[in-house]
Amino acid sequence: TAITNHMPTEELQALDAAHHMHPFTANGELADKGVRVITRAKGVYLTDSEGCEILDGMAGLWCVNIGYGRDELADIAARQMRELPYYNTFFQTTHVPAIALADKIAELTPGDLNHVFFAGSGSEANDTNIRMVRHYWALKGKPDKSIFISRKNAYHGSSVGSGSLGGMSAMHAQGGIPIPDIHHIEQPHWWAEGGESSPEDFGLTRARALEDAILELGEDRVAAFIAEPVQGAGGVIVPPETYWPEIQRICDKYEILLIADEVICGFGRTGNWFGSETMGIRPDIITIAKGLSSGYAPIAASVVSEEIAGVIASDEFNHGYTYSGHPVAAAVALENIRILEEEQIVDQVRVDTGPYLKEKWESLVDHPLVGEAKIVGMMASIALTPDKKTRAKFAADEGTVGLICREKSFANNLIMRHVGDRMVISPPLVISRSEIDLMIKRARLALDDCL
Numbered sequence: 001t002a003i004t005n006h007m008p009t010e011e012l013q014a015l016d017a018a019h020h021m022h023p024f025t026a027n028g029e030l031a032d033k034g035v036r037v038i039t040r041a042k043g044v045y046l047t048d049s050e051g052c053e054i055l056d057g058m059a060g061l062w063c064v065n066i067g068y069g070r071d072e073l074a075d076i077a078a079r080q081m082r083e084l085p086y087y088n089t090f091f092q093t094t095h096v097p098a099i100a101l102a103d104k105i106a107e108l109t110p111g112d113l114n115h116v117f118f119a120g121s122g123s124e125a126n127d128t129n130i131r132m133v134r135h136y137w138a139l140k141g142k143p144d145k146s147i148f149i150s151r152k153n154a155y156h157g158s159s160v161g162s163g164s165l166g167g168m169s170a171m172h173a174q175g176g177i178p179i180p181d182i183h184h185i186e187q188p189h190w191w192a193e194g195g196e197s198s199p200e201d202f203g204l205t206r207a208r209a210l211e212d213a214i215l216e217l218g219e220d221r222v223a224a225f226i227a228e229p230v231q232g233a234g235g236v237i238v239p240p241e242t243y244w245p246e247i248q249r250i251c252d253k254y255e256i257l258l259i260a261d262e263v264i265c266g267f268g269r270t271g272n273w274f275g276s277e278t279m280g281i282r283p284d285i286i287t288i289a290k291g292l293s294s295g296y297a298p299i300a301a302s303v304v305s306e307e308i309a310g311v312i313a314s315d316e317f318n319h320g321y322t323y324s325g326h327p328v329a330a331a332v333a334l335e336n337i338r339i340l341e342e343e344q345i346v347d348q349v350r351v352d353t354g355p356y357l358k359e360k361w362e363s364l365v366d367h368p369l370v371g372e373a374k375i376v377g378m379m380a381s382i383a384l385t386p387d388k389k390t391r392a393k394f395a396a397d398e399g400t401v402g403l404i405c406r407e408k409s410f411a412n413n414l415i416m417r418h419v420g421d422r423m424v425i426s427p428p429l430v431i432s433r434s435e436i437d438l439m440i441k442r443a444r445l446a447l448d449d450c451l
């Protein structure tokens with residue numbers, strides 16, 4: 001018999017446990033607990049198989065920027081599938097969705113980031129960056145410039161290459177990553193690691209760790225520095241204001257390419273089209289995915305400068321994916337961007353709902369468990385602590401406070417994510433003021449339930 005939304009929840013759970021391996025999950029534990037089955041979604045709400053409405057404070061995985069259930073995207077996908085469901089953009093051909101989307105991305109992205117190499121996911125796009133940057137330096141007669149400097153607790157994807165760029169120790173412990181020639185420096189995480197120093201001094205110290213690394217490794221060997229404008233999966237860590245200008249100065253001084261991984265920050269998340277604009281940086285390459293299609297279809301890209309594209313064009317670059325520039329995904333992404341523009345969603349985040357959320361989110365610091373509340377646009381975090389003054393961590397046996405808080409928020413029909421003892425949100429950018437009120441109310445209930 002067909003497996004449908006109408007089956008009893010327990011049967012769906014049993015089938016899920018029997019055959020479906022969940023990413024980043026202890027699958028045995030999940031099976032014992034019983035997974036919640038999501039059946040549909042509209043706006044900022046998910047509905048589960050019991051008919052319960054859940055406010056999605058994470059926009060899926062930081063990606064459903066225009067919200068769920070937009071018929072325009074479904075219609076465009078159906079039309080494109082009928083007209084041209086697939087043809088690759090390799091070798092001798094191209095197609096209109098790829099041309100139009102590359103053209104639109106070039107228009108939106110800052111500076112001379114005007115050339116687009118498509119991929120199916122953020123991980124693939126970051127793998128593209130590794131290979132393209134190394135090839136670029138080789139073509140420029142500097143094949144020794146192959147080292148990528150990245151940061152501890154960064155997330156750049158799950159493939160072998162992008163997982164190596166990332167700085168997640170739990171990932172590095174499994175599966176043979178990192179690959180060679182990736183070097184990790186400390187992150188600008190003042191709350192957890194700043195000690196007695198001011199955020200400003202700490203921001204400078206952590207930026208200068210890049211300079212120290214370049215000097216230690218040799219500027220002739222360092223190819224690029226890659227970082228998220230605001231670390232997302234690491235816990236929505238907003239760097240001190242001194243951090244990014246110093247990073248930019250160092251990259252310029254030593255001729256190191258600056259790659260901004262905009263997979264989360266791009267397409268309005270920080271209140272501008274790109275996090276690089278919010279942080280005032282001029283990257284040579286950006287990685288985009290997620291909000292590019294609001295998650296309605298898998299698509300990503302590396303967007304590179306005139307200079308890099310020019311050098312790469314002088315040779316055959318032996319790299320690409322079957323789904324590079326997939327016409328259906330590209331058409332969906334274009335329609336998503338049309339909606340973001342027409343409904344002025346990015347402006348709304350910057351001047352209206354973003355500041356409204358900021359006020360409400362920052363008010364959570366009056367809660368006994370909350371040490372700091374950080375927010376940029378519509379990505380935000382709180383630090384849970386037993387002692388706000390010393391910024392203490394919970395003792396090891398209480399170290400699952402974040403996990404408990406996540407469970408409590410889920411029980412209160414709000415999706416928040418935990419990263420250690422940080423709770424993060426990243427709601428659809430279309431969230432209204434009254435939905436923000438409800439989200440904050442449920443977050444408070446979850447925190448109270450942890451007391």
Ligand code: PLP
Nearest residue numbers: 121122123155156157261263264
């Ligand atoms: N880069 C960043 C900053 C991300 O947050 C993610 C995913 O969360 C990725 C890259 C990887 O993207 P994907 O999961 O599409 O491979």
